[in-house]
Amino acid sequence: MDGATQTHPELSEIFNKDEERVDWHDETLWWIRQKRDKSAHSIPEWEQLRETASQIKNNVLSDLSAYLVSFEEKALANGIIVHWAADAAEHNRIVHGILKENGIQQMVKSKSMLTEECHLNEYLEQQGLDVIDSDLGERIVQLAKEPPSHIVLPCIHKKKEEIGDLFHIHLGVPAGTSDPQILTETARQHLRETFLTRRAALTGVNFAIAETGEFVVCTNEGNADMGAHLADVHIASMGIEKIIPERRHLGVFLRLLTRSATGQPITTYSSHFKKPRPGQQMHIVIVDNGRTIQMGREDFRNSLKCIRCGACMNTCPVYRRSGGHSYHNAISGPIGAILAPNLDMKKYADLPFASTLCGSCSNVCPVKIDIHQQLYKWRQVIVKEGYADSTKKIGMQLMTFTLSSPAVYRTAGKAGRWFLKHVPFAVNNKFNPWYKQRDMPEAPAESFGEWYKKNVKKS
Amino acid sequence: MSRDKILAALRQNQPEKVALPTTLSFERDVNLNLAEKFKAMAEGIGSKVYMVAGFGEIGPVIGMDFPSEKRIVSTVPELVSAAIPAFVLDADPHTYEDVDVAIFKPRIAVAENSALWITEDRMGVRALPFITQHIVMLVDIALLVPDMHAAYEKIGSADYGFSTFIAGPSKTADIEQSLVLGAHGPRSMTIFMYS
Ligand code: SF4
Numbered sequence: 183m184d185g186a187t188q189t190h191p192e193l194s195e196i197f198n199k200d201e202e203r204v205d206w207h208d209e210t211l212w213w214i215r216q217k218r219d220k221s222a223h224s225i226p227e228w229e230q231l232r233e234t235a236s237q238i239k240n241n242v243l244s245d246l247s248a249y250l251v252s253f254e255e256k257a258l259a260n261g262i263i264v265h266w267a268a269d270a271a272e273h274n275r276i277v278h279g280i281l282k283e284n285g286i287q288q289m290v291k292s293k294s295m296l297t298e299e300c301h302l303n304e305y306l307e308q309q310g311l312d313v314i315d316s317d318l319g320e321r322i323v324q325l326a327k328e329p330p331s332h333i334v335l336p337c338i339h340k341k342k343e344e345i346g347d348l349f350h351i352h353l354g355v356p357a358g359t360s361d362p363q364i365l366t367e368t369a370r371q372h373l374r375e376t377f378l379t380r381r382a383a384l385t386g387v388n389f390a391i392a393e394t395g396e397f398v399v400c401t402n403e404g405n406a407d408m409g410a411h412l413a414d415v416h417i418a419s420m421g422i423e424k425i426i427p428e429r430r431h432l433g434v435f436l437r438l439l440t441r442s443a444t445g446q447p448i449t450t451y452s453s454h455f456k457k458p459r460p461g462q463q464m465h466i467v468i469v470d471n472g473r474t475i476q477m478g479r480e481d482f483r484n485s486l487k488c489i490r491c492g493a494c495m496n497t498c499p500v501y502r503r504s505g506g507h508s509y510h511n512a513i514s515g516p517i518g519a520i521l522a523p524n525l526d527m528k529k530y531a532d533l534p535f536a537s538t539l540c541g542s543c544s545n546v547c548p549v550k551i552d553i554h555q556q557l558y559k560w561r562q563v564i565v566k567e568g569y570a571d572s573t574k575k576i577g578m579q580l581m582t583f584t585l586s587s588p589a590v591y592r593t594a595g596k597a598g599r600w601f602l603k604h605v606p607f608a609v610n611n612k613f614n615p616w617y618k619q620r621d622m623p624e625a626p627a628e629s630f631g632e633w634y635k636k637n638v639k640k641s
Numbered sequence: 642m643s644r645d646k647i648l649a650a651l652r653q654n655q656p657e658k659v660a661l662p663t664t665l666s667f668e669r670d671v672n673l674n675l676a677e678k679f680k681a682m683a684e685g686i687g688s689k690v691y692m693v694a695g696f697g698e699i700g701p702v703i704g705m706d707f708p709s710e711k712r713i714v715s716t717v718p719e720l721v722s723a724a725i726p727a728f729v730l731d732a733d734p735h736t737y738e739d740v741d742v743a744i745f746k747p748r749i750a751v752a753e754n755s756a757l758w759i760t761e762d763r764m765g766v767r768a769l770p771f772i773t774q775h776i777v778m779l780v781d782i783a784l785l786v787p788d789m790h791a792a793y794e795k796i797g798s799a800d801y802g803f804s805t806f807i808a809g810p811s812k813t814a815d816i817e818q819s820l821v822l823g824a825h826g827p828r829s830m831t832i833f834m835y836s
Binding site for chain 2: 210213214226227230231234237238240241243244245246247250251254266267268272316317318319322335336337338341342345362363365366367370373374377378394402403404405407408411412422427429430431432433434436437444446447448449450451452453454455456457458459460461468470474475477478480483
């Protein structure tokens with residue numbers, strides 16, 4: 183998606199061409215959102231947990247330099263090699279350097295949105311190295327030569343038949359296979375071979391503990407552990423904001439993370455890596471890539487509290503009906519729309535407008551980021567800096583999602599009805615144009631466009 | 642150097658210091674039956690749970706549940722028998738790739754999510770709980786704690802090289818959100834609870 187000049191409205195128009203798929207995408211994510219609600223409501227202290235997590239993260243941001251120094255000191259004492267990267271290019275060079283030094287040509291990688299952000303795979307491939315993604319969803323989009331469309335559910339946009347076709351071409355399953363059980367088993371066999379033969383494994387980091395120098399990696403599949411414990415060299419890439427002060431704070435974050443993400447009480451594996459195993463090399467690459475600049479933007483620094491649970495995407499009416507790829511950025515959805523303009527305001531000037539500002543994202547965020555307010559503030563900044571014009575074709579007011587393109591407009595009535603049905607909690611704030619619609623009479627069962635298509639076109 | 646540049650930029654840009662929350666105490670249902678809650682959560686995520694009176698009952702059940710599995714290893718000395726060989730250390734973790742069933746004794750069991758805390762010294766080798774096709778956990782009900790906060794209180798500042806919480810068999814729902822057990826780690830988890 184990198185280098186794409188198309189904007190969110192244009193890309194969502196493409197996504198919206200297949201209405202049935204849009205509905206399916208929308209309903210799937212809404213179902214996950216409902217699982218999150220059920221899970222959150224089963225914990226009476228949920229709001230207290232969110233508040234505590236938010237306070238811990240506020241403290242982290244206010245003292246991050248000291249926490250990073252402490253984390254580094256402890257990690258070094260634990261026998262871990264620590265690297266620092268100012269930007270994506272330096273991160274990629276460091277990883278390449280480690281592999282070269284060890285004479286390694288092939289690496290297995292578990293989920294790491296940071297390496298997506300840095301475009302590590304492309305870089306290593308250009309250097310003639312081979313990287314295999316081991317998370318099933320990531321492997322699927324890798325075979326499809328696409329980026330992930332969601333930070334937690336990388337191939338949420340793909341139908342099982344399409345995955346079957348990919349596995350037919352690349353992994354030799356019979357044509358027409360679409361049973362998730364068979365497809366997963368096929369990937370298991372194929373990747374087991376990969377785990378057993380790779381000497382280097384790269385993992386992401388969910389939490390890095392300043393107090394102890396250990397880091398925690400959460401997966402359901404067990405792929406991070408399979409890679410790391412079988413490899414001679416383990417590289418863990420982390421953004422500077424992954425720090426939490428003390429080990430006991432994990433209790434708060436591990437309770438929130440997966441319940442917010444998918445409604446599960448916890449991931450299958452929450453692995454605490456503290457020291458390399460005897461004979462193994464363990465590296466940590468600590469990456470800035472624009473985060474220190476975001477820290478300096480008072481209005482947007484809170485976005486660095488994000489624990490990448492994906493809840494704001496699952497609940498977002500725009501994300502659900504436009505798909506992750508329409509954000510043309512590694513991190514999509516509401517949080518992606520806050521993080522991306524920090525990296526390149528011109529290129530991502532469209533993203534803060536990809537929102538109804540309904541506030542649903544802020545309501546579900548486990549670390550209480552004021553997401554919709556930041557999106558609103560970005561709009562002001564982008565207009566003031568003169569970047570709103572970079573999408574000349576569409577005037578300012580028309581840049582917002584539903585009115586942005588004919589195809590989306592066609593379904594706007596439908597989206598509105600759907601919105602009334604599914605977002606009863608929409609917050610009443612001055613930013614929220616959708617809220618006004620709640621004063622409207624009962625939503626009709628069909629929009630005029632649909633009625634017309636069904637009744638007039640036929641005859 | 643990037644390190645110093647990053648730290649300097651942070652010192653410049655980070656906001657005024659705000660304090661950490663002083664306590665991490667949360668409401669807790671004191672009447673909760675921990676063993677029941679644990680069992681319900683474990684079964685809910687696809688684990689098989691047996692309540693047994695003593696260690697003697699476990700071996701025969703394993704024999705019955707895994708009749709044709711060839712390589713079984715136990716890291717728990719009390720459970721070693723003619724049918725269940727003891728774990729033998731090999732420095733190369735790849736040699737465990739054909740293990741069908743591996744048996745462990747975790748240190749903490751968390752009722753709210755059925756996660757089992759197991760430190761490296763109880764794993765044999767780090768790869769074993771992941772590479773085995775099926776995993777068996779022996780859980781003394783005295784190890785039960787209500788939630789993750791209590792678990793970390795118990796862990797305290799313990800030292801380990803590697804440790805993990807494991808909750809159920811490995812799984813994925815990446816294909817159209819259909820849940821499939823047995824992603825890259827074990828295909829099943831069997832838990833024996835005893836007192
Ligand atoms: S912004 Fe909040 S809800 Fe969105 S991914 Fe980050 S932590 Fe989750």
